[in-house]
Structure formats: structure tokens, C-alpha cells
Amino acid sequence: MADTVQYDTYFKENRERHLQELQAFLSIPSISSLPSHQADMERAAKWLTTELMAAGMENAIVLQTAGHPVVYAEWLNAPDKPTVLIYGHYDVQPVDPLALWDTPPFEPTIRDEKLYARGATDDKGQLFMHIKAIEALMACRGELPVNIKVCFEGEEEIASPHFEAFVAENQDLLAADVVVISDTPLWEAGQPAIYYGLKGLCGLQIDLRGQKEDLHSGFFGGLVHNPLHAMAQLLASLVAEDGRIAIEGFYDDVKSLSEEEKTAFARIPYDAEATRESLGVESLFGEPEYSALERNWARPTLDINGMWGGFQGEGTKTVIPAEAHAKITCRLVDGQVPERILEKIEQHLQKHKPAGMTVSTSWLPGKASPYSTPVSHPAIQAAARAYIATYGAEPLYTRVGGTIPAVEVFHRLMHLPIVLMGFGMPDENYHAPNEHFYLVNFDTGLRTICCFLDEIAGLTSING
Structure with a gap:
């Protein structure tokens, strides 16, 4: 040899x-x-x-x-x-x-x-x-x-x-x-x-609908709930102010890091402040009881990847849109199953949907454990x-x-x-x-x- x-x-x-x-x-x-x-x-x-x-x-x-x-x-x-x-x-x-x-x-x-x-x-x-x-x-x-x-x-x-x-x-x-x-x-x-x-991955699209068609905001303002307002409220209900995901049962199957892994994480030469500066943000964000590395590597996340609806061209169009849409994805950690997480999200959306709205969802491709x-x-x-x-x-x-x-x-x-x-x-x-x-x-x-x-x-x- x-x-x-x-x-x-x-x-x-x-x-x-x-x-x-x-x-x-x-x-x-x-x-x-x-x-x-x-x-x-x-x-x-x-x-x-x-x-x-x-x-x-x-x-x-x-x-x-x-x-x-x-x-x-x-x-x-x-x-x-x-x-x-x-x-x-x-x-x-x-x-x-x-x-x-x-x-x-x-x-x-x-x-x-x-x-x-x-x-x-x-x-x-x-x-x-x-x-x-x-x-x-x-x-x-x-x-x-x-x-x-x-x-x-x-x-x-x-x-x-x-x-x-x-x-x-x-x-x-x-x-x-x-x-x-x-x-x-x-x-x-x-x-x-x-x-x-x-991490694993799963995601879904949320489609929120109010009235049957777009409406003139002068003729109908104050009479119907605006689906874009309703979508903002619904999405805000998914995550608490401190970064913790507010969906019932979302963390039930999460396996905690062992003490050995926590010690190993602490030894890794990671500079959270340098990361903050490189990203150009005033502060990093997430569950305060976990370090930045723990949040990124070993805690599940939920992110809004996009939201749209209504008039998006130049200038102004005084309209109350009939519908609003958003896409969200979750990064999952040991113990979590994509299908279970998606079901819990759907249950949360139905429970917290604003008055006068109908909510429908569709699972996005690319699920992974x-x-x-x-x-x-x-x-x-x-x-x-x-x-x-x-x-x-x-x-x-x-x-x-x-x-x-x-x-x-x-x-x-x-x-x-x-x-x-x-x-x-x-x-x-x-x-x-x-x-x-x-x-x-x-x-x-x-x-x-x-x-x-x-x-x-x-x-x-x-x-x-």
C-alpha cells in the first residue's frame, strides 16, 4: 500500500x-x-x-x-x-x-x-x-x-x-x-x-379570506374586518414577544440538550456580539434562557417567509382587500415530527382566526425530520x-x-x-x-x- x-x-x-x-x-x-x-x-x-x-x-x-x-x-x-x-x-x-x-x-x-x-x-x-x-x-x-x-x-x-x-x-x-x-x-x-x-423542516401557506371581493375603503370602511389586518394579528399570535413559539404543544416532543452537549457548545469559539455586528442589528433575538448557539442549533424556530395581499403597485389604491396570504416555515429539532407540528399550527390558526375570516392552509413541499x-x-x-x-x-x-x-x-x-x-x-x-x-x-x-x-x-x- x-x-x-x-x-x-x-x-x-x-x-x-x-x-x-x-x-x-x-x-x-x-x-x-x-x-x-x-x-x-x-x-x-x-x-x-x-x-x-x-x-x-x-x-x-x-x-x-x-x-x-x-x-x-x-x-x-x-x-x-x-x-x-x-x-x-x-x-x-x-x-x-x-x-x-x-x-x-x-x-x-x-x-x-x-x-x-x-x-x-x-x-x-x-x-x-x-x-x-x-x-x-x-x-x-x-x-x-x-x-x-x-x-x-x-x-x-x-x-x-x-x-x-x-x-x-x-x-x-x-x-x-x-x-x-x-x-x-x-x-x-x-x-x-x-x-x-x-434541523428538520416543514412549512405551510396560510390563506385568509374575508368578504367575497375587494371593497372601496370609503364606502365600506368600518363595516368589515380587513384581511391584511387580520393576517397580521393571526401571525403575531404565533410567537411571543420574547421569541418563544406560542403554539400549544409545539415544544412537547423537543429533546433537551444533554449537559455534555451544553458544555461542548460553551467551548466552541462563537462570538455572538460579532454576529450581531455583522448582521447590522441592534440585538440578537430569541428565547432568553438559551444561548445564541443553542437557539440556532438545538431549539426549534418558526419564521414568516412572506406575506402578501391587496394593492402593491406604485401610488395609492384605497381598497379593502378580500384576502391575504402568508408562508411560514419551521426548523425542527430532535424529537419533533414535521406532520405533527403542521397539525398543531393548523389547530392554532383555526382557534385564533379573527372574526369574520375563513382560514385555509396547504402544506409546502420539502418536509424533513x-x-x-x-x-x-x-x-x-x-x-x-x-x-x-x-x-x-x-x-x-x-x-x-x-x-x-x-x-x-x-x-x-x-x-x-x-x-x-x-x-x-x-x-x-x-x-x-x-x-x-x-x-x-x-x-x-x-x-x-x-x-x-x-x-x-x-x-x-x-x-x-
């Missing part, structure tokens, strides 16, 4: 080629949310199969779904070794506002050892690193230390609407011992982080050792307030442990203009992935 020096040399000797290949990948505008880019989605999927086969993987294929395709490949020639399933997504966010980009989003550009392009860090750049790690191991050793399957999705940026059905139908094909995903950031430069917990893996899990600790070997720093074990739908799907349907070991940085503008990827983490991340696969190969039991 070759040592790490050998594939370190390989990465250095092939760096320019690898970056050129990544730039070719990033130049494909694989925007999943826009129908006009359907052909680009297909082109990106086919590009990946070609790269996977060139790296040494076998049976690289494009699998169609009811939406955008999934790319699958495998290398299963390591008897008695674990099987690692690598997940990533090749779709990207839209690029608006285009005028704020310093260089065109699909013309990748390297400046100051940063690679600028849409998808550079989320998630094409990080996905691509796994392909190149496989290539390096195959080139240096002629084999991989573990069995590997890859599953690259094309709909993550639109909440993975068809991914659950795909996994449910292909559980035998995707069967593995552990899933590894690189779609998260380091804590800061030189400080890796392993995300062991994600919360997820967490014990930090003591052998696969998590294998990732920690890989980070230490390459970054020279013990990773922080953190939760995150966001949701990756695929994580919850793999966990719920296949009962697989998931290792979230990313190489991005918090300031790389993912989903925003001038998205970029620090190339120092591209270089170090390639070595980390190789070390991780070696660490997994050495486990006597991956399930602890």
Missing part, C-alpha cells in the same frame, strides 16, 4: 489539470430550478459519468427520476471492507442578481488562490474533490481501500422533491455502511468542523482522525440550523450513519454573487478524503 506522500505528490503534479477539469464542470449552468436549463442538467450528469469512469469507478450511469437525473457509479472490489456511499449534488442556485458578479458566474476564474463561479463550493467543487481523491488512490495503488458507491443528485437546491422516491426504489443499489457528504463549511480557516446534527449522529460513532471519529492528519487540528463537533434533505432520507429509509465533512468556508458566498472556493481547502481536502477512506478501511466495526 502506498503511503500518503505518494498521493500528495500525485495531487501536486496534477493540480493544474484537476483545476482545469473543475472549471469545465463549473462552466455548465446546471440550475435545477429553471426549466430552460434542463439540457444543462443532463449535460452535467453525463459529464460526471465520464469523469467517474476516467477516475477508475465502474458502472457509471445516469438514472432518470421524475425530475432531474441522479448519477450513480460503484467500485466494489474490496472484499471484507466497508462500503462508503458518497453523496453530493451537481445542481446549483440561480445567479441573480447578475450585475453583482465581478466575473460571469459560469466563466470560472481564479483570483488570489480562490476559484470564483456558481457552484464552486456548493456543491460542485466539494463533490469533484471526491472524484479526484478516488482517481489519486487508483493511480497510486491500483485499488481503493474500501468499496465505494457514489450518488450525485440534481435537485438538492430545490429541496430534493424526487430524491426520497429514488432512494426508496433503489435501496439495494445504494446499500452501504456509511454515507459521507461534503456540503458543509469548516468552522474557520484551519479549523475543521464535523456537523453531527441538522431532524437528524443527529453521536459524535462517538466510529465513522465520525474516523473523519476526526483524517482532519487531524491533514489540518493539524482537532475538529469541532457542531450542529447546524439548516437542513440537507438527503441526510434525513438516508437515515430514515436506510438507517445509515452520515458523516458531514466539508471543506468550504463560511464566507464563500454560496447562493450569492461571487461564490468562490478557497483553493487551500481544495488541496488539503483532497488529502483529507484519502485519509478518511483509509481510516474507514481500518475499522473493525463501522457500527460501533
